[in-house]
Amino acid sequence: MGEGKIKIKINKNLMSAIVIFDIDGVIRDVTNSYRRALADTVEHFTNNHYRPSMEDIDSLKAEGIWNNDWLGSQELIYRYFEQMGKSRDEINLNYEEIVDFFQRRYRGQNLEQPTSWDGYISSEPLLVSREYFEILDKNNLYWGFFSGATNGSAQYILQRRLGLENPVLVAMDDAPSKPDPTGLFLAVNLLEEKLSLDNSLPVIYLGDTVADIITVMKAKEIKPEREWIAVGVLPPHVSNDNEKGDKYRQQLIDSGASFVVNQITDFYDF
Template sequence: MKGVIFDVDGVIVDVKESYHFAIKRTAEEFLGFEVPIEKVRLIKFSKGINNDWIATKEVIRHFGREVELDHIVSVFNEIYKSLRDREKLILDEDFFANLKAQGIPLGVLTGRPKEDLNYTFEKFGLFKYFDFLLDDDDIPVDDLKKPHPYALHLCIEHMNLSACVYVGDSLADWEMVVCYRKMYDKPVEYIHFGDSVKLDNVKSANTPQELRLVLQEVLKHL
């Protein structure tokens, strides 16, 4: 059985006004001055940082300060909660309903904490489209989190897939698939969605319409 596994932030959900600004505002709390949102995004995506707490730490470090991650997490979480209702769907219910109607198993593999994932999926009514969801809290060992392919392996095995496509938007997503191919033996293809970072010689799509077409083509030849 072939399936599709999706990242959430930047793929299913637009987080430019939520998580990105939570990084910015948290960093500003510790730095004491304004940080351009463009700089936040450049640091996060150019370094391929999957976890936004760690991305915040890296932004703060970029400007010459070191702050313990525990302190960052507590501030970040409160700021994010004040911003999360700014989020909008990139891939809507019709997108997933169309795939489900074709009998394609769908999964989620995300670096979001469980509380954040549940809030957003409940808000947008997305739970019913997915056969399996794996979030950051499901992988308690930091060394096994994305871009390590262990989480992707868990998804594939739990969904009983013979092959799959992973749809992501970051260097970490691409690296995870590359590492999976080296460590495990089931065929996995990667589709890069959006323009947050450019990858050469990688299947890509910039709109839901393009993604639908690329997915169908990749699944056909997988």
């Protein structure tokens, strides 16, 4: 089954689960922020000869190992020059310069002061409201976040933009990059400790990339005694295009997603 709404049934009619959300492409639309910064960065470091399209970025992320957009930028730069006949040793990229350029596009020139951020992050559309999480609370769904975004970027969107108070968050700074499931385990453990939850509750992870889905598959392999459910979410740049959306949906299903929904608010039937 490719799309629909998940219903977790425990003890007849009682529904309860831990729900962990990715952030980029799920909580916020990063089409014109992270993805734009990635394209800007690749274009800059290829001397304005190559700017990756959305399809190029999707193809990279479909490989399942490029959750970190700084590393993704570097990889696309390398691949461009390799097509020009150069080896990676000849290219002489400086990763710190790549990160700095990317961050100044994404955050703005004042990198460490969120109140002064005027880069692409300042205009990211939200894909959900604070009230949505209040509804989850009322339905015995215990939620948190595991994201490849930096802690500063994630907190900016969750606390400053959404108004959530001290949500459970595992970000880039806290755990290895996906598809390593360490961060997912950590987010679940933090929720269990914070709310004194039973450690046998099903875990649902919602993400928009192949790496997100593979993360759940790896969690199943490591901890098979627990129920792990991967829910794919179509990112905004494909959700309104039937052909692109169908292709993207199939990639997530092929990677192991139990369901793929068009947007985060579709995943649960209240």
